Amino acid sequence: MMTFLMLASVLINIGGSELEQVEIDESSGRAAEANLTTVLSPRATVTEFDGTKRGAILGGEGTQFDIVVLNEGDANITEMNIIVTVYLTGGNIAKDASGSDLQWTDSVICDDLLSCEVESLGANSYLGGGAYTVKSLNPATQLREPVEWIPVIGDYEIVFSLEIPESSQDSISSNNELMVPVSVVDWFDIEVDLRWDLDQSDDGTEAASGPADKAFTLTISLNGSTNWDARNISIALSASGDGLDAATGSDGGDLTAGHSIMAGTLNSAAIIWQDMSDDANASSPDFQQFGPRYELNWGETFTYSGIADPDSTIPSGTYKVTAVLESFLVFAQKADCAREENVTIDPGPPPINETRQIIHMCDEGLNVADDVNANSDDEIMGGVTNFHDISVVDLTVLQGYDEGGSNPAYFFKDGDTVSVGYSRIMVEVTHRGSDTSEHYDWQVDISIVDYQGTEVATYTGDSCLNGMPGGMQYSHKYLGSDADLSVADLSGFACPVHEFGNGEFTVTATVSMVNSGNTTDMASSNDDVTADFVAFNNVPIVSLALETTGDIMTGDTVTFTLSAYDADCPGGECISFNWSRMRSDGTVDEMPMCDTDDSVPGSGWACNSMAGPDWTGSNAVWVIATDGIGGESLPSYAFPRVWNLLVISDSSDDVDMTYRITTDMLTALSFTIDDLPQLTSVTLPGQTDTFSSTVAVNYTPTVSYVPENVLEQSFSIVFLGDSNGDYTLWYQSGSAWGQLSDAVDSFDSTHVMMNVTDFGGGTLAAGTLAVFEGAEAGEPPTATISN
Structure with missing residues (x-):
């Protein structure tokens, strides 16, 4: 069965509207x-001058949509949608295999946490x-899951838009949309x-x-975004090293001298050229040309075996076997098959x-x-007697430590986004030598470089x-x-x-042998590992509580007391606190204690303070x-209500x-109190007689x-009188009198005191x-006697 593979380069003009940069005046609050x-x-695909596309997405490989959204205002955002739309060149929305638009709406912020990610986005906070x-x-699951786009071949414009239903929560719309061209x-x-x-x-x-x-x-096997077949896959095999006597392939080839093989199955009559003219005659003997080709079709694998014979005459030595892809052919309609013909x-x-110019099908080129x-x-x-090698196995960024700097909560690998701040870069190394009883002393050197290439x-x-x-x-x-792992272990950290x-960083870890004398690492290709990370800062959140009841x-x-959280250190060890309070006179006390x-x-994390008068x-x-x-x-606030006891006195000639x-x-x-002349013929509520004031x-x-x-409040008066006197204290505001007290206490030998409490x-x-003296004590007044 013949398989045809069409390889084509498609140039697509980038369409759509150009996003405009707008300078925003940040001087006024909003x-x-x-x-x-x-x-x-x-990431955006960049097309180089030679047509090479840098940062292109591989067809059929799923990709997610990751963005950064900042609420740079002074109030919370309580409702927001994120809309992602994939456009074809020319402005039409791209569609999936079922004909549906490639457009997704993420209801990320609303008051229904069953439907949305968050309830609100705080001021100066990142989503x-x-x-x-x-x-x-x-x-199917009724769960919110990351959108994954599995794209087909082509050029696209992906537009990311923020939709804010409440206009008061988004006064500037020009920063709500970004477009990314991708291929x-x-x-x-x-x-x-x-x-x-x-x-x-x-x-x-x-x-x-x-x-x-x-x-x-x-x-040898084939991978790719679509089914394809290869021909005449040439593999160069070689074997070398001072510890090698011979290396022979299953076909008898001498690998020490260098040997090439064809991966695939020989087809003695493969089609190597086919006429693609409009008037081509499939019955003509010139319609197709045939020749021998080694074919490896999609889904097949090719295997080749061999034997390496170490040199048993030397005390020690090393060797290696190498396989390299040299070249291959593809049968397709392509520029290499073009011919000029009279039509x-x-x-x-x-x-x-x-x-x-007619482009035929062939496997030329x-x-x-x-x-x-x-x-x-x-x-x-390989090694005879001993092959010396150590290698880096893994590199992980650890974050989210507790207060004691233990138990990391987060583990980040190459390509992940990390938090800024305290981290540990954990590197695992291992023994890769042929004789594990050979011990190697070692160290790891780590270099961190920012996106500008500066080592930081x-x-x-x-x-x-x-x-x-x-x-x-x-x-x-x-x-x-x-045996007991006291001196050596196969792995180290x-x-x-x-x-x-903040920023983008490349971390490189390199292991090397130290204190090794004449022993050297014989395979440098596995001595280092590199990983890329993007770091963002997460701001802390604090909540203050008044504990005094x-x-x-x-x-x-x-x-x-207070509680606080910072995603960069969930244990709270990196968080510090600054306390302040407002005094009664409107000035600020920084509360350094x-x-x-x-x-x-x-x-x-807590504060005990004595409340003075200025509280x-x-x-x-x-x-x-x-x-x-x-x-x-x-800032997080608490508002303690503090009461102050005041004692105020005044005197007239007759009364204190x-x-x-x-x-x-x-x-x-x-x-102030001012003496009045004796009140006479005063009629008091509930009394049949009239009275004169004492x-x-x-x-x-x-x-x-x-x-x-x-x-709470109370007051007392002291006046000249007999402790056995039948006194009552009355109050008049306007025309009505009300009784305040009939309690008489001796103050000294000549004066008495009357108290009014808890009114x-x-x-x-x-x-x-x-x-008044002699008035009967009645019911308490029904009218208020105070403001």
Whole structure:
């Protein structure tokens, strides 16, 4: 069965509207303001001058949509949708295989957390803490899941838009949309895999050891975005090394001299050319040309075996077997098959002919590289007596430590987005030599480079005493086998601390042998690993709580506690706190005694302070959290209500009056009393007789407090009298009299005291206070006697 593969380059003009950059005046305050700042994935495809596309998406490979959204306003955003639309060139919306538009709406913010990601986005906050993956509702699971686009070949414009229904939450619409041009390309790959037959490792990197012959197998297979077939795949095999005596392939080829093979099955009569003219005659003997070709079709694999014979005459040596993709052919209609031919465009008479270029199908044009170079060659190592090799196995960024710097919560790999701040870069190394009883001393050197190519940090490590997952520890040992693991272990770890800043970084870890004498690492290709990370800062969140209950009086101790969270350090060890309060006079007390003190672990998380007179009222106490890497929280407030006891006195010739009041008012209460002439023939409620006053004064306060500002109050008067006298104290404001007290206490040998306690309402209003003798004590007055 013949398989035809069409390889074509398609030039598509980029259409759509050009997004305009608008300068925004940030000098004036505003409410909520959504800003779509960046598209993290997919990245824009860049077409070089030679037509090469950099950053293109491989056809059939799924991609997600990652963006950065910032609320740069002063209020919360309570409703927002994210719309992602994939456009074809020319402006039409692209469609999927079922004919549906490639457009997704993510209802990310609303008051229904069953339907939305978050309820609101706070002021000066990033959606998702920095990087957000666009999601949609899966009808089958009823769960919000990341949108994944599996694209077909072509050029597209992906438009990301923010939709804010409340116009008051987004005054600037020009920063709500970004467009990313992307190209999706076909890709074709020939995978070369070489390994020892006895290699049981997952990645096929185990070295062969010992003097016996070593069998190996080469496997060739096809990968790509679509089914395709290859012809005459030429593989160059070689074997070399001072520890090798001979290396022979299954076809008898001498690999030490260099040997090429054709991967595939020989077809002696393969079609190598076919006429694609409009007037081609399939019955003509010239319609097709045939020739021998080695064919490897989609879904097939080709294997080739061989034997490496180590040199048993030398005490030690190393060797390797290498396989490299040299070239291959593809049968397709392509430019290599073009020919100029005379074509009759009008049979006449007279006939009219013209010369046209016809693109036929053929397998001419030798290809020397596929689209994935990483697996176009392979090598396997071996050693006689001993092959020395150590390698880097893995690189992981650890974050989310607790207060003790232990138990990381997050593990990041190549391509992940990390938080800024405290991190550990954990590197795992291992023994790759042929004899694990050979011990190697080692160290790892780590280099961190920013997106501009500037090296920002370097570290050297050979242990991980703190910060490994699960509370594990690793003290430095040699790499190798050891019965009780006291001296050596097959794997080792290093995990230096690094503080990530904002930006894009490339981390490279390189392992090397140290203190090794004449022993050297014989395979440098596995000595290093590189990983890329994008770092964002997550601001802390703090919440302040008043713990003191009941009525708070000046002189009492007021207790506050707080809770805080920072995604960069879930344990809170990187968070510090600054406390402040508003005094009664409107000035600010910075409260340094409550702030975080770096020399006192755990300080700043609570505050006990005695409430002085300048705490009187309901004045704000607030806390701001910082994470030491540029992140600062919004303030969190508490409003303790503090009461102050005031004692005020005044005297006239006949009366001494003392007023006691507990209030949260700042304006001090004062009053005056002035003697009145004796009141005569006074009619009192509930009395049949009339009375004359023993003493009487006009009471005049300077201020009045409403009931909400009075916790409790009382007053007393002292006047000349007999402790056995039948006195009652009355109050008149306007025309009505009301009885206040009939309690008489001896004050001294000549004076008595009458007290009025726990009367409700606000402070006593201006009026007349009078003492009458002989009036019967009646019911308490029904009318209020205070403000």
